Amino acid sequence: MVAADLPIGDRIRHFRGGRRQDAVAGLVGITPDYLSQIERGLKVPSLPILYALAQELGVPTAALLSEQPPAEEQAADNAEAAVGRALLGCGPAHHADPLQASVLRDRVRAAWQSWQTSPDRFSKAAETLPGLVADTENAVRAARAGNEPVERRALLRAAADLYCLLRSYLRRSGRVDLALLAADRAMRAAEDADDSLRIAAAQWNLGHVLLAVGRPTEAEELALRAAEQAAAARMPQSHRVAMTGALQLVAVVAAARRRRWWEARERLTRHAAPAARAVSDDSNLAWTVFGPTNVALHAVSIEMEAGETGEALHTADSIDTTGLPSLERKFTFGLEVAACHSQRRDDAAALLALLSLEAIAPQDLARTPLARQLVLTVIRRARAMHARQAEQLAVRIGLV
Numbered sequence: 398m399v400a401a402d403l404p405i406g407d408r409i410r411h412f413r414g415g416r417r418q419d420a421v422a423g424l425v426g427i428t429p430d431y432l433s434q435i436e437r438g439l440k441v442p443s444l445p446i447l448y449a450l451a452q453e454l455g456v457p458t459a460a461l462l463s464e465q466p467p468a469e470e471q472a473a474d475n476a477e478a479a480v481g482r483a484l485l486g487c488g489p490a491h492h493a494d495p496l497q498a499s500v501l502r503d504r505v506r507a508a509w510q511s512w513q514t515s516p517d518r519f520s521k522a523a524e525t526l527p528g529l530v531a532d533t534e535n536a537v538r539a540a541r542a543g544n545e546p547v548e549r550r551a552l553l554r555a556a557a558d559l560y561c562l563l564r565s566y567l568r569r570s571g572r573v574d575l576a577l578l579a580a581d582r583a584m585r586a587a588e589d590a591d592d593s594l595r596i597a598a599a600q601w602n603l604g605h606v607l608l609a610v611g612r613p614t615e616a617e618e619l620a621l622r623a624a625e626q627a628a629a630a631r632m633p634q635s636h637r638v639a640m641t642g643a644l645q646l647v648a649v650v651a652a653a654r655r656r657r658w659w660e661a662r663e664r665l666t667r668h669a670a671p672a673a674r675a676v677s678d679d680s681n682l683a684w685t686v687f688g689p690t691n692v693a694l695h696a697v698s699i700e701m702e703a704g705e706t707g708e709a710l711h712t713a714d715s716i717d718t719t720g721l722p723s724l725e726r727k728f729t730f731g732l733e734v735a736a737c738h739s740q741r742r743d744d745a746a747a748l749l750a751l752l753s754l755e756a757i758a759p760q761d762l763a764r765t766p767l768a769r770q771l772v773l774t775v776i777r778r779a780r781a782m783h784a785r786q787a788e789q790l791a792v793r794i795g796l797v
Contacts, residue, residue, distance in 0.1 A: 399460075399797045405447075406436040407773055408461045411788075411797045412454040425449045437777045477570040479523065483530035484563065484575060484582075495539035496532050498551030504529055505559045509684055512562060513723045519760045522566050533559050537586070553590035557583045557599060561684065564602045569725070569764070573609045580606045593630035597623060597640040598683035604647035608654060617651035620644045639680055642672025643687040646695055658703040665695055686723040690716065694730050706737040713737075728758040732768055739771050744779035747771060748787055755790065763794035772796060 399408055409432075413421055418436075419429040427446060434440040442450065451458040496504075508529060511521050533556050540549040560583035567576035580603040587595035600623035607616035624644040628637055645668040652661035673692040680688050693716050700709035713734050718727045735750035751771060754762050762768045772794070775787035791797050 400795055402769075403796055404438055404773070405441070405461055406438045407776065407797075409450055409454070410436045410776065412456050412460065421450075421453055424453050477523075477567065477572050477575075479527045480530065480563065480567065481572060481575045483527040484579060486534065495536040498536075498540075498548050498555060501533060501536055501552060501555040502558075505533075505555050505562070509558065509562050512566065513681075513684065513686075513725065516724065516758055517760055518724065518758075519566075519570070519764065526563065526566065529559065530563070550590045550592070553586045554592055554595055557586035557590060557592070557595040558684075560586060561598055561602045564606060565725075568606060568609050569761075571764075573606060576609065577603075577606045593627070593632045594636055594640065594683060597627040597630065597644065598685065600626075601640070601643050601647060601683070601685055604644070604651075608647070608650055613651040613654035617648045617655075620647035620651065624648070635676065636682060638672050638675045639682040639685070639687050642669050642676065642692075643683075643685040645669040645672065646687070646691070649695055650698070653699050653702045656703075658699060661699045662696075665692065665699065669695070681722045684723075686721065686726050690718060690721050691726060694718075694726060697730065697733055701733045701737050701740075704740070706740045709737045710734065710741075724758055725761070728754060728761045728765075731757075732765065732771075735771055736767065739774055742778070744775045745783055748775050748779065748783050748790075751775070751790060752786075755793070759794070769794070769796060 399411060403411075413436075418432055422429045422432040425432070425446065426449065431440065435442050447461055448458050451461055454461075508522070508525055511525070512518050515521055533552075536552050537556050540552045543549065560579045563579035564576045564583065567573070567579055580599065583599040583602055584596070587599045600619060604616045604620045604623070607613070607619065621644075624641045627640040627644060630637060630640075632640075645664060649661050649665045649669060652658075652664060669692050670689075673687065673689045676688050693712065697709050697713050697716070700706070700712060713730070716730070718730055721727055731750055731754045735747045735754070738744075738746035738750060751762070751768065754768065772787055772791050773796070776784050776791065778784075779787060788797070
């Protein structure tokens with residue numbers, strides 16, 4: 398059994414197993430070099446060659462083809478779809494009596510804590526989020542019809558926090574369409590609650606969705622405008638500094654995505670880093686994980702995207718992520734380190750980084766497209782021992 402998105406070349410290599418490449422190529426009537434290029438994704442076999450390979454490998458021709466099911470079938474019955482149905486009001490039944498704000502707040506906090514720290518966070522989120530969304534929607538509807546403004550504002554704050562969590566979950570699950578909807582819901586709830594901190598957090602979340610859908614210019618404009626608003630907002634000074642810094646990091650990423658490396662570096666140094674130093678430690682205000690360590694991780698990201706892998710790895714060597722409150726940021730950092738090693742064709746180091754990521758966040762590794770691609774690259778390119786280890790890893794994460 399192989400994953401539906403596994404490329405043809407990797408499927409052929411998988412079914413070839415331990416058989417020698419030159420032996421299979423000779424029996425099919427092609428050169429070993431041509432088969433090697435097919436397996437590495439450099440050549441696409443013609444239908445007659447594909448049929449001959451399937452015959453020689455003892456599998457149906459269809460087994461060598463990548464088969465992506467239609468989008469509507471793929472999303473029909475999975476955890477992300479269940480969360481999406483709840484977000485659209487078609488989810489599980491809510492409690493008969495609306496939840497109190499204090500109860501809802503605690504449940505949302507627990508969900509956020511699990512999302513940021515649990516190695517099986519996707520499974521746990523899939524179990525808790527549909528019901529939590531339904532209960533939140535029910536409580537907010539009841540509060541809007543009531544005459545208790547303090548309770549209504551408290552419920553809206555909890556709702557804004559939940560929608561920000563949904564944004565993160567849905568984006569990481571590949572449902573950026575629903576992530577955009579969740580980010581908008583967070584903004585509406587924060588504005589209705591007239592809560593400056595949560596308005597800034599909702600804008601931070603919306604900026605990340607815009608980055609995910611390939612709209613870095615809009616993300617940068619939003620983040621810089623929101624940073625100005627946060628700097629002048631009615632909230633404690635420490636909150637203003639942290640949220641302004643977090644929004645500046647969104648602008649940093651946006652500049653890097655637009656290949657404006659120097660601007661990204663300058664903004665990181667002149668705006669985000671001073672704010673992080675003022676925060677003094679790795680706070681987790683509004684679940685943004687803003688602080689000195691996160692700023693340092695963004696420095697690695699810039700250099701990796703710019704292709705300056707040596708500088709990125711040098712910077713990464715000095716970063717200690719053990720105190721970071723977010724598993725997601727630790728995973729992203731480790732994945733970027735693996736990508737840098739892969740760009741430098743150091744497949745042994747890339748594999749070691751990937752195995753380390755499997756130990757801390759196996760579900761993230763299985764779900765992240767870049768991680769899956771790096772595993773396949775090691776299989777295609779590394780020496781036999783490392784390629785075998787990568788093949789075993791591919792089995793564990795569901796690639797084959």
